[in-house]
Amino acid sequence: MSRKAQLAAVVAAAAVIVVAAVLIAGGSSDKKPPKKRAGEVIPGQTAARSLFAGIPEHGVTLGNPNAKVTMLEFADLQCPACREYTLTVFPDVVKNYVRTGKVKVRFIPLTVISKDSNVAWSYAAGAAQQNKLWNFADLTYINQGQEGTHWVTPLRMRQIARGVTGLDFSRMAAYAATPAAREALGAANTQAGIYGLSSTPSLLVSFGNAYKKLPSFDYQTVSSALDAAASE
Amino acid sequence: VNEALRRLAIGLAVVGLGVASYLTYIHYRGIESVCAIAHGCEQVQTSEWSKLLGVPVALLGLIGYVSLLGALIVDGEAGRLAAVTFAWTGAAFSAYLTYREIFTIDAICIWCVISAFLMADLTVLTTIRFLRAPQARGPAGPPAAAA
Numbered sequence: 001m002s003r004k005a006q007l008a009a010v011v012a013a014a015a016v017i018v019v020a021a022v023l024i025a026g027g028s029s030d031k032k033p034p035k036k037r038a039g040e041v042i043p044g045q046t047a048a049r050s051l052f053a054g055i056p057e058h059g060v061t062l063g064n065p066n067a068k069v070t071m072l073e074f075a076d077l078q079c080p081a082c083r084e085y086t087l088t089v090f091p092d093v094v095k096n097y098v099r100t101g102k103v104k105v106r107f108i109p110l111t112v113i114s115k116d117s118n119v120a121w122s123y124a125a126g127a128a129q130q131n132k133l134w135n136f137a138d139l140t141y142i143n144q145g146q147e148g149t150h151w152v153t154p155l156r157m158r159q160i161a162r163g164v165t166g167l168d169f170s171r172m173a174a175y176a177a178t179p180a181a182r183e184a185l186g187a188a189n190t191q192a193g194i195y196g197l198s199s200t201p202s203l204l205v206s207f208g209n210a211y212k213k214l215p216s217f218d219y220q221t222v223s224s225a226l227d228a229a230a231s232e
Numbered sequence: 233v234n235e236a237l238r239r240l241a242i243g244l245a246v247v248g249l250g251v252a253s254y255l256t257y258i259h260y261r262g263i264e265s266v267c268a269i270a271h272g273c274e275q276v277q278t279s280e281w282s283k284l285l286g287v288p289v290a291l292l293g294l295i296g297y298v299s300l301l302g303a304l305i306v307d308g309e310a311g312r313l314a315a316v317t318f319a320w321t322g323a324a325f326s327a328y329l330t331y332r333e334i335f336t337i338d339a340i341c342i343w344c345v346i347s348a349f350l351m352a353d354l355t356v357l358t359t360i361r362f363l364r365a366p367q368a369r370g371p372a373g374p375p376a377a378a379a
Contacts, residue, residue: 003363003365003367004363006313006362007316007362007363010316010320011320013317013320013321014317014320014321014323014324015324017321017324018321018324018325018328021284021285022284022328024285025284025285035338036338145280149280149283149286150283150286151278151279151280153262153278154262155262155263155264155274155277155278156278159274159275
């Protein structure tokens with residue numbers, strides 16, 4: 001075999017190796033990450049900040065603490081369906097129900113994707129300690145990585161935290177490393193068991209002292225339930 | 233000339249090994265790299281394309297440079313063929329990652345660019361070295377020309 005023929009074989013083999021590796025890894029995905037706008041350190045920073053600006057937040061609860069209706073959101077920061085709900089339905093829920101003081105929403109971590117979900121929650125718990133959970137969670141969803149790519153890293157968490165005004169990453173990371181940060185996971189599993197929840201996002205709305213699980217998370221279903229709960 | 237090409241390639245591979253070692257180190261330490269372009273490295277480092285099948289691409293680069301260096305140190309036909317194969321594979325992978333940086337992640341990591349240039353240079357050098365080397369002959373063929 002001539003040198004040139006050998007070289008052609010080498011080039012072809014290199015191309016096959018790389019294409020095969022990329023295809024096996026699922027790297028051919030055309031999913032594009034969101035783009036940063038001017039002045040942002042991370043994509044979605046401005047939108048997330050304006051969504052929650054001026055709304056009371058305490059721990060995992062967003063909204064007026066005296067709101068008649070409470071909605072529980074069982075979610076996993078790694079879950080693509082939670083991302084879809086957060087980016088397409090939740091902004092209208094915030095605008096029409098939370099900002100108006102009718103409803104408060106509580107974030108409950110139900111980690112179903114992988115162990116990385118627990119890690120992501122630990123950081124979120126650190127954000128909750130500083131009453132910044134919802135902004136942090138929203139930015140995490142906006143910048144969520146592809147499932148199975150182990151995108152929940154300290155560096156990524158710091159990058160997201162940097163996009164949340166007033167959130168101190170050092171304090172957040174220090175809290176994330178404590179056992180207390182994961183306490184909510186056990187409690188959430190117990191609650192999920194009580195309500196028979198196994199998937200995320202799962203939404204429950206209070207009707208008096210009882211909670212009803214919503215059959216789906218589209219805006220029509222959520223708003224109808226919230227209206228019904230408010231008029232009870 | 234071939235020896236000069238080999239030495240130059242070894243030098244470039246050592247530099248590439250240094251870059252890949254640094255990127256692997258900061259990946260596992262979870263720290264930001266020293267980067268000339270604001271947060272570009274951080275964005276690339278934390279993107280989903282920073283890993284392939286769960287393995288950090290920085291580590292793959294490190295393995296690639298070690299393999300290439302090993303092939304360059306081993307003289308002879310097998311070494312030349314291995315070196316040119318590793319270099320072309322590394323260059324193809326670097327080209328893919330550069331494409332992702334520019335068109336998908338929308339951020340540039342200067343260390344990745346340096347590595348891509350090094351790999352491109354190594355590809356040229358190892359290819360020239362491979363093409364210029366005397367053709368190996370099988371046992372049934374005529375004897376190699378005397379020097």
